[in-house]
Amino acid sequence: MVDLKNRTRKLLIVLFCICAITIITFNYSSTSSLQLAFWRSNKPISKALCACRQCISVEDENPWFRKRFNPSISPFLSQKNAMLSTSTFKWWQRLSPRGNKANYRNVVQKLFQVFPGQEHYNDSAPNRCRTCAVVGNSLNLIGSNYGVLIDSNDFIIRMNAAPILGYEKDVGNRTTHRVGYPGSFQKLPNDVHLLLIPFKTETLQWITEALTTDTMKSAPSPEMTLINTDKVLIYNPTFLKYVHDVWLERHGKYPSTGFLTLMLAIHICDEVNVFGFGADKDGTWQHYWETMKFKRTAPTGVHPGEYESFAMKLLACNNKMKLFEGR
Secondary structure (H helix, E strand, O other): OOOHHHHHHHHHHHHHHHHHHHHHHHHOHHHHHHHHHOOOOOOOOOOOOOOOOOOOOOOOOOOHHHHOOOOOOOOOOOOOOOOOOHHHHHHHHHOHHOOOOOHHHHHHHHHHHHHOOOOOOOOOOOOOOOOEEEEEHHHOOOOOOHHHHHHHEOOOOOOOOOOOOHHHHHHHHOOOOEEEEEOOOOOOOOOOEEEOOOOOHHHHHHHHHHHHHHOOOOOOOOOOOOOOOOHHEOOOOOHHHHHHHHHHHOOOOOOHHHHHHHHHHHOOOOOOOOOOOOOOOOOOOOOOOOOOOOOOOOOOOOOOHHHHHHHHHHHOOOOOOOOHHHH
């Protein structure tokens, strides 16, 4: 019996060593590679590039993160990066073929006549500590009492038309950025940045008209106005493809709005805190403001929900973000 226990203990040690070596050398090209990477032991962060206690842009020894993180690709469309590569343009056009009849070059030219198209948030420095809260829409926020914690961040990034009024205790009452697409916004305060995700050329035409007429005619709230064009940001299609190809390894048709928002924060923030993602404690997938007759026990749509979820857990495991899973 003692010999059996000793042999079992030695076998476990050997397996652990094999797993450690495999994780370091494996090319991480499949879902199984992500599962191996999840079990990496967390090492203390060093060589800080910001003033926060833990910095995302750190030169650590994590091959999974180092292989994927590319700070040279800007999350925002600008005059500098508006001309897309052939491969990016073709992929982006396929996302919504019916909405790409207009000439992209002409549309972008008109856009930059009214939209500044400048670079944003590329001021990373050892004396900067930009904390960001990415607030999802999950039912697990209800009863979480995260409101004060969310509001303590420098940037509070929310998605689509998720309401705040009546839910402040759990979701906070501050917003610095709203991420979405035409039809998903409601009226925004003048001090909130609108971050538009364009899945087709017509989206860029839409925002050009909105900036020109000060009215988003196709939004749920027709009175929604954009007075300050400096508050408008547009998601870069090149960055969108980068997230799909590199971070999600081309799973699903394209990333969800939530994952695109998370990756935006990973690239512009020094610390990222994530709230309201995934199911609640009962496994229900539902927005925190909805009342549904039937519980949805799995994510739906064209997005690779399980793959995104595991990538998020890997980021949390490797100290690249903090994941608050609510109740």
